[in-house]
Amino acid sequence: MNDDTILIDTAERLFGDLVSPTLLNAAEAGSFPHVLWSALEDHGMTLAAVPEAEGGAGASIQEAFDLVRVAARHGAPIPLAETLLAGWALSGAGLRVPLGPLTVVVPGEQADLTLTGAPGHWQLNGQARRVPFARAAGHLVALVAHQGQTGVVCLPAARCRLAPDDNLAGESRDTVEVEGVSLTDTQVALIATGVTGEGLFRLGALARVVQMAGALERCLTLAVNYVNERVQFGRPLAKFQAIQHHVATLAGEVSAATVAADAAVRVLAAHGIAEALLEIACAKIRTGEAVGVAAALVHQVHGAMGFTQEYPLHFMTRRLWSWRDEFGNEAYWADQLAGALLPAGGDALWPALTRHAGIAQREG
Amino acid sequence: MAGILTARETVRRRATPGRLDFSAPAGRLFFTEAPRAMSMTNASLQFPPAILSPEALALRDTLRRFLDDERRGGGFEPQCDGWITPSFEFSRKLGQAGFLALTWPKAYGGHARTQMERFVVTAELLASGAPVAAHWIADRQTGPLLLRIGTEAQRQKYLPPIARGEYSFAIGMSEPDAGSDLASVRTLATPRPGGGWLLNGAKIWTSNAHVYDAMVVFCRTAARTEQRHQGFSQFIVERNLPGVTMNPIRFLTGEHHFNEVVFDNVELSDAQLLGREGDGWAQITSELAFERSGPERFLSTYPLLRAAMDTLGPTADARARFAVGQLVARFWTLYNMSMRVFGRLAAGLEADTEAVLVKELGARLEKEVAETLRLVIHSAPSRQSPDRTQALMATAILHSPSFSLRGGTSEILRGIIARGLGLR
Structure with missing residues (x-):
């Protein structure tokens, strides 16, 4: 262990110790893993990226996303990514970041929230669908456009009506109804610059990219171990050329996803969210594509065993099949990307593609 | 969990903690931090980040301008597969402008630049669709091979003209019975009494050998034994040597790119042997x-x-x-x-x-x-x-x-x- 990897190594141990199939099944049956959450909170990992002065650990963007990747590698059924995003939004708006699980409500097709009133007496109304882990969250952090500014709202979950819904992995994705909830100035901040709904949506997409990369890494590990151990026709599956080719193709998809995720996080860290549109879009598209191919292959090499509830592969693949659609799927981001690139023409594509590659620090 | 550090303690232990800045101008969220290595491990695969130096980025911009000017001035028309399409004139221009032999020592006409600078240049050339085949193999493979194992005389003879874009090399590896299975190569060089070698055999799929100045031929110099990767060597064979004949093998498009190259008692001097006799396999795999x-x-x-x-x-x-x-x-x-x-x-x-x-x-x-x-x-x-x-x-x-x-x-x-x- 060295100082650069100690946080991640620690997280790896924590998740390894605590995230068992029993815990995963219990979470899916509706029992939030409070023990896991408390352990992470005790180690300061849930607010890792919140500045120290505001109660966080002041970790870097990269470290925060590293934590998200490790959590995903274990299928941890908690809103770590959402809490990370919510913490950024709140601290960026100068609001206190509460302890406990947080989630985010980002403007878009899924959310229709209206903020009315003025400093001192705010009111929030409306509905949001597919809110991740709303059932488990103590607070929902919503971004709402308000008179040309962005309202950052820290809404206590107890003040909302929830209708349960979930994704393919049984992670809660609830419908939230807010009816005339009064809020104080410690719960609402209006900001003219800084975090925006669009920016938080991009961060959400990147979080899912990083989670997919983590789960894909685990899929590859499971596949390699399984085909080396499982014997048929008197030899390990790994000896069959058809299986070797499947695993090689799987490794290609997994590597594409991990490089895309890492490269996009680096561009975000070095250049900021406004500069990272192309990279986040590319990473979400490529990682989403990788999921379709990789999930099919990893199941194929596992045979019927991988299709059972008993074998842990489905904790990964059901999450992968869900995450690729959340915060914009490949079609959404391809459209955004093409919309940004086509007007500039073919000659401008290559400079745009290569603009931030290999540049660690923000220029100037 | 004794001995496990909290996130905050961990971050404090680092000399350069990151700082989150939401109040940046133009709605930017950005982070200032020192770059550091991140573990990028999946199974045994490693893709750690690469850094392009300011010099590499400056070189990229210079080359972009050069390529734009060339294209606009009719110097080339962008095409697919530009790196198998030779234009001797265009490669000379690239050589004159200093875009070839980037990583080689200046003593041989190179520019003593880094591999990452070469990466940037090759990517730019390909993305532009320029016809770059005339120098591609010599610049990518033959030059570095000579720098690694060539004699001083070989380097003096071949490297400066390659760097100028004036000397081209083909590679002779595949044979009728040796495609993916390269250890089945049969072309044979036998020692001549009094020194030198006699080369016999045939290569196929030899790209552009009919228009390039020379080729590097991978062949046997000793009979095949149990150790199937032993007994191979490489020679430089210039195109116009007596006994070398070329027959076109046309692409399905009709293009003449591939050749069958036949060696019929081609006399080679010891000066044409690359590196040590018997090292051929290690040379091509490294x-x-x-x-x-x-x-x-x-x-x-x-x-x-x-x-x-x-x-x-x-x-x-x-x-x-x-x-x-x-x-x-x-x-x-x-x-x-x-x-x-x-x-x-x-x-x-x-x-x-x-x-x-x-x-x-x-x-x-x-x-x-x-x-x-x-x-x-x-x-x-x-x-x-x-x-x-x-x-x-x-x-x-x-x-x-x-x-x-x-x-x-x-x-x-x-x-x-x-x-x-x-x-x-």
């Missing part, structure tokens, strides 16, 4: 990773995407936008992967499996460009078409079978990847 992970393994049909962007324009329909977005995402990902593998190799680290993986993915992308775009433009591919997109589409389709064959078939590559992953 630099395979650079060859396999290079940008030529995924950019061969990029010029088609570039042209199609203009054909489609800003009013492209939803299907076309989806196609463009998908392809752009794949190119961006492979560019980053290829750069990272190059970075590892440049640092002297092993990246054989990763390099092979990049080539395997790259070959697929090279085919997907035409397969994807043909469905979203009014596609009527023709090599004669005055519409550049249709002409590029034609080459991208007609050359597509070779993408997953040249430089190692995808089937061979997948086997190597599986071995690298520990499938046993």
